[in-house]
Amino acid sequence: AVTASKRRVNLMQLVYGSSMATLHDDSGIDSDSISDDEELFKPKKMREKVSSKVPGVEDIDADDCSKLHFEPEDLNDWSNQDVVETIRDRFVTGDWTKAAQRQRGEV
């Protein structure tokens, strides 16, 4: 239960940040002058490293793409039948009881 709530805070924080974090948010409105001063004395590469929490999210010139490009190493090994069987119950050819349990939030 502790882990779950910790993760929950992390997701909200990851997306919206703490209320103080809006000062450094790339889409912030009132704080442009403050963040500009910050960046003035840091080389660009260093600035990106410091501000980057989620790759691609904090880069102000990141590509505008809705598609997530999967590198081969990001994918599971779907040529392995055992890996394929791990999602059997997501299909009508699998165990319908298991699928129903999934929707009810049970293991």
Add this chain to the structure above:
Amino acid sequence: MEGRKLIRMRGSQHLRQRLLLATLSGVPIRIDEIRAQDAAPGLRDYEASLLRLLEKISNGSMVEINETGTKLRYKPGVLAGGRDLVHDCGTGRAIGYFLEPLILLGLFGKTALSITLKGVTNDNTDPFVDTFRTATLPMLKHFGVQIEDLELKIVSRGAPPLGGGEVRLKVPIVPQSLLAVRWVDEGMVKRVRGVAYSTRVSPHMSNRMVDAARGVLNRLLPDVYIFTDHYSGQESGKSPGYGISLVAETTSGCLISSEAAANCSKSEEGDVRNDKAHAQVLPEDIGAQAAMQLLEEIKQGGVVDTARQGLLFLLCGLCPADVSKVRVGKLSPHGIRTLRHIKEFLGVQFNIKPDPVTGTVILTCVGSGYRNISRKLS
């Protein structure tokens, strides 16, 4: 909605969605430092093309760009819609790049939108027009849109780099507002459908992609049917290419999709297309890759696939002030930025909760109460 006078932003990231939300909320925006550090700073041709498209479908919008293209001021007009409009998207980005914001701009216009878009129909950077038709448009049904009036027709195909494709899009208006959703049941995958296309190459490429995709998917499901679509002559555009689009349909009406296109020519410098990895791939690789990506999406879960998270969240944010609840797999960077924009422009913050049992994420919000204001303004 907040009575904002102006929103200031930086960089070229998520430009389309910023323009979209500025237009829907009626708030002017100013964007600075557009690719300021880049070897080629400023707006790209396709972004200028998008701005021209916005001007075509609205009345009274104003766009100001500085000399180097690194600063943009946009004052939105009233969304007008329009009949039998035509827009040449260019070849810098595929037609899918333009379709994504256009669908919402059309829904909230004064009159219905019918428009011909010309350019590249399929590449690896932006959604295929096929998948837009089979997986994106049907999403709108859940939010109360009359999908019988929604139409995307593929008149001709166009592969990168030269394009030459054409589609016709029809979007009805939402007369008042959307309907909030409770959409968390992924269901079970009951069948897979798809399209394998080829342009200016042997049609046999499509058969090879289909066989490879089926080889992966038939291990889980017998009902896999992939239509082979071979355009020839003028309807096959100006460049060689082939690719495959797959959609898994579930028992609860969800559509999970994946796609892959072969790059038959070199990318140009400064081109966003991330095709370097696909330089010498075989049709078998393309078919297998799309199939494996589909399995990956199914494993991650959610009522939509990764590429459609952004639109899903936008639709929830644009609902009446009722509770919407949706489930997605892992949040993508694009999804995260979308959530931030929805808060910035519409004042809607989602409650985001991981579901540890399924490894998915449940998002809940109260809609902004958005209504189609274009109908009332002249």
